Amino acid sequence: MEAMSSSLLHSFFFLSLLFSLANAVPRIHYHDFIVQSTPVKRLCNTHSSITVNGQFPGPTLEVNNGDTLVVKVVNRARYNVTIHWHGIRQIRTGWADGPEFVTQCPIRPGGSYKYRFTVQGQEGTLWWHAHSSWLRATVYGALIIHPKEGNSYPFPKPKRQTPLLLGEWWDANPIDVIREATRTGGAPNVSDAYTINGQPGDLYNCSSKETVIVPVDSGETNLLRVINSALNQQLFFSIANHKMTVVGADASYVKPFTTNTLMLGPGQTTDVLITGDQIPARYYIAARAYASAQNAPFDNTTTTAILEYKSAPCPAKGASIRPVLPSLPAFNDTATATAFSTSFRSPGKVEVPKEIDESLFFTVGLGLNRCPSGAMSSTCQAPNGTRFTASMNNVSFVLPSSFSLLEAHHQGIPGVFTTDFPAAPPVKFDYTGNVSSSLWQPTRGTKVYRLEYGSKVQVVLQGTSIVTAENHPIHLHGYDFYVIAEGFGNFNPETDTSKFNLDDPPLRNTVSLPLKGWAVIRFVADNPGVWIMHCHLDVHISWGLAMAFLVDNGVGELESLEHAPEDLPLC
Numbered sequence: 367m368e369a370m371s372s373s374l375l376h377s378f379f380f381l382s383l384l385f386s387l388a389n390a391v392p393r394i395h396y397h398d399f400i401v402q403s404t405p406v407k408r409l410c411n412t413h414s415s416i417t418v419n420g421q422f423p424g425p426t427l428e429v430n431n432g433d434t435l436v437v438k439v440v441n442r443a444r445y446n447v448t449i450h451w452h453g454i455r456q457i458r459t460g461w462a463d464g465p466e467f468v469t470q471c472p473i474r475p476g477g478s479y480k481y482r483f484t485v486q487g488q489e490g491t492l493w494w495h496a497h498s499s500w501l502r503a504t505v506y507g508a509l510i511i512h513p514k515e516g517n518s519y520p521f522p523k524p525k526r527q528t529p530l531l532l533g534e535w536w537d538a539n540p541i542d543v544i545r546e547a548t549r550t551g552g553a554p555n556v557s558d559a560y561t562i563n564g565q566p567g568d569l570y571n572c573s574s575k576e577t578v579i580v581p582v583d584s585g586e587t588n589l590l591r592v593i594n595s596a597l598n599q600q601l602f603f604s605i606a607n608h609k610m611t612v613v614g615a616d617a618s619y620v621k622p623f624t625t626n627t628l629m630l631g632p633g634q635t636t637d638v639l640i641t642g643d644q645i646p647a648r649y650y651i652a653a654r655a656y657a658s659a660q661n662a663p664f665d666n667t668t669t670t671a672i673l674e675y676k677s678a679p680c681p682a683k684g685a686s687i688r689p690v691l692p693s694l695p696a697f698n699d700t701a702t703a704t705a706f707s708t709s710f711r712s713p714g715k716v717e718v719p720k721e722i723d724e725s726l727f728f729t730v731g732l733g734l735n736r737c738p739s740g741a742m743s744s745t746c747q748a749p750n751g752t753r754f755t756a757s758m759n760n761v762s763f764v765l766p767s768s769f770s771l772l773e774a775h776h777q778g779i780p781g782v783f784t785t786d787f788p789a790a791p792p793v794k795f796d797y798t799g800n801v802s803s804s805l806w807q808p809t810r811g812t813k814v815y816r817l818e819y820g821s822k823v824q825v826v827l828q829g830t831s832i833v834t835a836e837n838h839p840i841h842l843h844g845y846d847f848y849v850i851a852e853g854f855g856n857f858n859p860e861t862d863t864s865k866f867n868l869d870d871p872p873l874r875n876t877v878s879l880p881l882k883g884w885a886v887i888r889f890v891a892d893n894p895g896v897w898i899m900h901c902h903l904d905v906h907i908s909w910g911l912a913m914a915f916l917v918d919n920g921v922g923e924l925e926s927l928e929h930a931p932e933d934l935p936l937c
């Protein structure tokens with residue numbers, strides 16, 4: 367054993383030597399993130415927002431595939447904080463993943479923690495965000511991964527590259543918004559604006575001067591890296607008069623396809639090429655809600671930026687001429703959302719896991735908790751005097767508080783979690799029909815599903831119409847997965863397997879679970895650690911729409927979780 371691993375190690379060093387001779391050496395990028403309170407003025411009012419380094423959105427990180435990032439996060443704010451590197455595989459470095467109480471305890475005010483991880487085999491657009499309460503409303507930024515130095519994109523090199531972070535702004539302290547909802551049991555207030563790179567755009571009050579300008583020149587082809595960093599809303603995105611060619615998503619390349627509209631759930635990224643082939647002028651870039659739930663309040667405003675041709679005649683640049691607005695789909699246009707999400711393919715044939723070791727079926731949806739008798743009605747503000755909740759397989763996820771799940775697992779600390787997360791819902795029912803209210807109240811628990819290293823996993827994610835059906839962006843940490851099929855209604859194992867794409871399905875880290883529908887994902891559990899899977903609508907995580915996979919170590923060091931960093935924050 368010893369001899370084998372040392373000879374493996376030798377050939378590894380020899381290979382990396384060869385590679386570094388052939389290519390540029392991977393680099394290590396050092397950054398300091400100071401989390402602090404910063405005055406930010408939007409919609410005519412100034413708030414003390416929590417930011418990184420006083421920037422909103424936060425700094426853009428740019429690396430090459432294969433590089434290492436070392437980010438020292440110093441918490442000078444009054445809240446606990448952690449940072450998650452959304453979509454980074456974190457192979458063997460689960461300690462740097464970031465979700466509070468899952469892979470680490472929070473960084474307390476005054477504390478600090480150094481996140482260290484290597485980007486392995488991912489190229490395109492990801493992002494980073496706080497993973498603690500609702501801090502990510504203002505604590506987020508782009509994480510751009512270029513090809514290895516000397517390598518090129520699988521498309522003509524774009525002239526310019528612009529990250530476009532779509533966000534959500536409250537004319538309030540977002541932490542107060544979720545605290546209030548937690549107190550009342552009702553739904554939190556919806557946002558007051560959407561933003562593009564932190565700016566609402568000139569359709570909102572007091573916002574016209576700061577509207578984001580995206581430059582383009584006639585004839586050039588540019589790359590836009592669109593990221594949905596909104597807290598609670600899927601968004602449609604369009605550019606007036608310009609078609610977009612989708613070339614990547616979630617830091618994987620896709621088979622290019624052309625579209626007028628994107629739909630991104632929170633957590634998802636889409637890389638598109640646009641060509642300056644229109645009359646030189648100014649065109650609106652716009653985003654607004656894809657709101658799939660019936661009768662649920664949502665922010666129905668529209669955020670804009672301006673695509674501006676450098677050669678546009680001067681008067682066109684003046685504020686007097688309004689740019690053309692693109693036509694965006696209706697808020698409830700599920701057909702357009704579906705047409706978009708089913709257009710994704712990998713660029714060619716891919717290795718989809720075939721013989722499945724773990725065939726899992728997870729229901730995903732909301733619920734209502736009955737209030738204990740004698741509870742104050744002000745704390746039972748969900749329908750019929752209840753409190754909102756959410757669950758997977760009827761378990762509403764509760765975070766631990768004394769140890770993170772990863773520490774508890776790694777150090778064998780008992781009593782922090784149990785490994786009995788169910789492989790299927792405890793009761794089978796018509797998930798997308800009229801669900802009997804006896805099934806509306808989940809149980810609470812800190813349950814994980816244990817996976818052997820290397821097991822081939824299939825998860826059927828099944829939306830429910832408990833309380834209200836809606837589209838859910840389901841995100842898995844530590845992995846990319848193939849989305850091999852999606853559809854409406856209840857998943858039927860007899861007939862729906864014929865829809866499986868085992869040829870060229872897209873690789874994602876967040877799947878948009880269709881309204882009253884299902885999606886099937888597959889991955890190989892080759893990354894040991896504890897990995898949370900959750901709905902990326904923060905209001906749903908707050909209500910418990912999450913679970914975690916515990917992936918065991920494999921054989922030897924290269925299949926095992928690294929040791930915990932010395933500065934890992936304690937609870």
Ligand code: C2O
Pocket residue numbers: 450452465495497633841843898900902
């Ligand atoms: Cu981008 Cu657990 O999240």
